[in-house]
Amino acid sequence: MNPIKCRAAVLYKEGDPLVIEDVIVPAPDVNQVRVKMVSVGICATDAHFVWGTAKMESWGHKLPSVLGHEGTGIVESIGSNVHDFQAGDVVLMSIIPQCNECVLCQNPNTNICMKNLLPDMGSRVSKKLAKSGQALYGIMGLGTFSDYITVNRDQLFKMTNKVNIENSAIISCAVATGFYSAVNLGKVLPGSTCGIWGIGSIGLNVLQGCKYSKAKNIIAIDITPSKKDIAIEFGATEFVNPKQLNGGQTLEQYLLEKYGGVDYAFDCFGSQIIIDQALKSLSVTGTFVLIGVPPDDTNIVYPCNQLMTGRTITGGFVGGKKSEQAYSELVEMYERKQIKIDQMITDKIPLTKINEGFDNLRSGKVIRSLVTFTGTKMN
Amino acid sequence: MNPIKCRAAVLYKEGDPLVIEDVIVPAPDVNQVRVKMVSVGICATDAHFVWGTAKMESWGHKLPSVLGHEGTGIVESIGSNVHDFQAGDVVLMSIIPQCNECVLCQNPNTNICMKNLLPDMGSRVSKKLAKSGQALYGIMGLGTFSDYITVNRDQLFKMTNKVNIENSAIISCAVATGFYSAVNLGKVLPGSTCGIWGIGSIGLNVLQGCKYSKAKNIIAIDITPSKKDIAIEFGATEFVNPKQLNGGQTLEQYLLEKYGGVDYAFDCFGSQIIIDQALKSLSVTGTFVLIGVPPDDTNIVYPCNQLMTGRTITGGFVGGKKSEQAYSELVEMYERKQIKIDQMITDKIPLTKINEGFDNLRSGKVIRSLVTFTGTKMN
Incomplete structure (x- = not known):
């Protein structure tokens, strides 16, 4: 050679x-x-x-x-x-x-x-x-x-x-990361409420993972209105544009009032603003999953007393799922048209x-x- | 009446x-x-x-x-x-x-x-x-x-x-909180390395929980040397007094060098110093469990890039385990002498x-x- x-x-x-x-x-x-x-x-x-x-x-x-x-x-x-x-x-x-x-x-x-x-x-x-x-x-x-x-x-x-084979390329990262961040890292439970910040290819696969896990409310959050249609197609039950909430309500107020907060908050973008907002939107037993890679100096800052009701903060590369297992499952699901x-x-x-x-x-x-x-x- | x-x-x-x-x-x-x-x-x-x-x-x-x-x-x-x-x-x-x-x-x-x-x-x-x-x-x-x-x-x-019945009173909080913080909140895996900060009644029950979960290394950490004996009796494989480490080594350096960090870090005291130290001592996939109730203004401050290898930060009252289930299990274990x-x-x-x-x-x-x-x- x-x-x-x-x-x-x-x-x-x-x-x-x-x-x-x-x-x-x-x-x-x-x-x-x-x-x-x-x-x-x-x-x-x-x-x-x-x-x-x-x-x-x-x-x-x-x-x-x-x-x-x-x-x-x-x-x-x-x-x-x-x-x-x-x-x-x-x-x-x-x-x-x-x-x-x-x-x-x-x-x-x-x-x-x-x-x-x-x-x-x-x-x-x-x-x-x-x-x-x-x-x-x-x-x-x-x-x-x-x-x-x-x-x-x-x-x-x-x-x-x-x-x-061409389209399978994104199983490598976008599909595996999004899907398993919901299914494996977050361990989304049936009937739960999920908030997904950032509707790109990662966010859409988190949506698929939440839907697969039988979440009840799947809230797609993005400031680009045109992403609504594809979010709904991939499983969102609601699309929220934080810039268009009524009466100057903050996103966390909206989510807390309507749903009692989200049981799972996924940051698919990686920014201090979204991380802070997502943490504040958690239900009493909510889990925050960091997926997007934030700038180097980004920190989790979270009051300890908010952890004590059983909240969890986690993150991980490629949904924390072992690659062989993740890929074989996803390729099979793709073949069976169980994921888009x-x-x-x-x-x-x-x-x-x-x-x-x-x-x-x-x-x-x-x-x-x-x-x-x-x-x-x-x- | x-x-x-x-x-x-x-x-x-x-x-x-x-x-x-x-x-x-x-x-x-x-x-x-x-x-x-x-x-x-x-x-x-x-x-x-x-x-x-x-x-x-x-x-x-x-x-x-x-x-x-x-x-x-x-x-x-x-x-x-x-x-x-x-x-x-x-x-x-x-x-x-x-x-x-x-x-x-x-x-x-x-x-x-x-x-x-x-x-x-x-x-x-x-x-x-x-x-x-x-x-x-x-x-x-x-x-x-x-x-x-x-x-x-x-x-x-x-x-x-x-x-x-008299002694059972502490099942209510100390035993259930410590034991289930390890077994249920932390979900300690067999073969893992656990660090327990603060050897009071909560810490001793975390030790019991780690031992029950077949952890390999169970490190009891306390600045009161007299607590060593009871820590060992309850399952600790090592007792570390952070004030007595050789050559001015910090506790996190010691734990990272000897064990590659702890897979589970339990703060059984509730102070900013311990929380920061425990977070810094985590292995790449480590879980931090907040058990002790810290002063009102205490925060988790943690770099996001440290979360991305799959670290987790969590906490909860009474180990996050449902009371009926927790108490019935613990009373039975007490009766069978499976817990001290x-x-x-x-x-x-x-x-x-x-x-x-x-x-x-x-x-x-x-x-x-x-x-x-x-x-x-x-x-």
Whole structure:
């Protein structure tokens, strides 16, 4: 196996556009797999770096780096000691590795793995710049905005090709994160009242998770009125625009008066304002789930006496659900049409238009865009 | 049935000693039961008001009030519409009512009841001063430092007389709160590492709960060296005095280096310093459980990025476990010697010595004192 020369979208500096250029993707080493990408979702977590609202360094990352952390692809070649993948396999990426051996993988209540990428996010070199040979890092151990990637096998999961492989890319992050933040982290109970702050692709999947869990009231909260229709389609029983409440009522007043507060509050955006508002909107036994990644200096500030009736504050990457289990369940649900995925994908663009993709995400024009790669389309 | 004239310990002002004086306990009204007290524990939650470190008003209470919220007693008489109690029944008190009918009683994940006492803590008049006829309130709907109390039937639970009734008084709060904060709120997993801040009667019961849940490392943390022996007796695998760590190491450094942090951190005291320290000592997937009732202005302040690996912050009264279920399980475990209760009771005093009881609690001389009432002793 030889290195491959191909294109990737490189971040040189937070706040600057991505640069599409030729890179060298190495042959897979021990326990590594090289994948030809099919499709990658444009997610707000990457966007924070493109928009300059978060620093790579505070995540343990280094620059320059290839962004992209969702995705599907086809195995191109395998390194030594890889026995469960072969060329041609359809695979899904995970930002959370799963070694199945460590003490955390043995713990049923977390998807964090001791071989977690977090400590080596900046150190895992996945590519080099073709023109200069400079080392390039890949965000979250991946960096999927690239024709090919070489990745640790613990971050890959084999999937069926009976579903739409392109659209499946968002199972990786948006679908798994949203759905399991409701079903697994929040453990939404039947008959409960759920508030979902931020109706993007994460929020819509939280809606699906709440509906799946048979919540009674599912309140979609967003300041973009046009998101109402898709929120209702995905399971919302009510759409609330906090800017349009009657008589200057605050959102928390509205939710407390109408529902006695929400039993589950999901922040799918990640901002101090929403976090504070969501915490204040909790019912006496409510659970707050932090999903959106807030700016680095954001804190939970919460009066202790409010915890004593049994309130809970939690958060987690990818809904805290172990990847293998999450992905196999979701792919099956997608195949059986028990969850909606296609309806969330509102745009498909080539890698060369990736900066427009991030602009469209910011303006609220799209729910989720996909970057799709030519020559790898399966269906 | 007539009103009964008897003695009670009355708080007129926070920070002042309790006054033992004659009061009038009314005949039980609809859904009420009058109980002759057998035994009451002296708990730190009451003590905060006696010591002046908390205000009754911030709990929704009014003064003057009879303190005391643990306890066992014998039913003396019943009001109308009470069919499940009769004179002579041995009963245990709960600060948390359980109507078994409301939406929260139907929710398996909370012990808060819609008929919760909290909103009417100050308004439930249980007694009058004998000398003046002035209305007297009872803390947490109880006020058990009294020869007799008249109480809502939803706060009473029938128990067996096959166990030591006097000692059982602390099942009401200390045992149930500590044990279920580990078993139910924390949901301690086998093989895990638990840190318990504050080795009083609550802390010892958290230890028992962690041991029952088959935790691997159970670290008792207290600045009173004499508490080591009883901590070990109750299940601690290690006793740490934060003031005696080697080389100026902080407690959180010690716990992170030795154990990778604690999977469960229990604050059994309720102070800003301990809360901050316990939060900093969490493992990547750790759960913090607030048990001790901190001063009114105490806050959780926690960086959001620390939540994202799946950490959880929670709290709750009486371990969040429904009273009936909790008490029936605990009384049975006590009878079968699966939990220790007698070993925790280090002093028994008459009502007339109650102020000494609070002094002894403050000085760390006792683990738990009981106020016992003459003429009602069962065994």
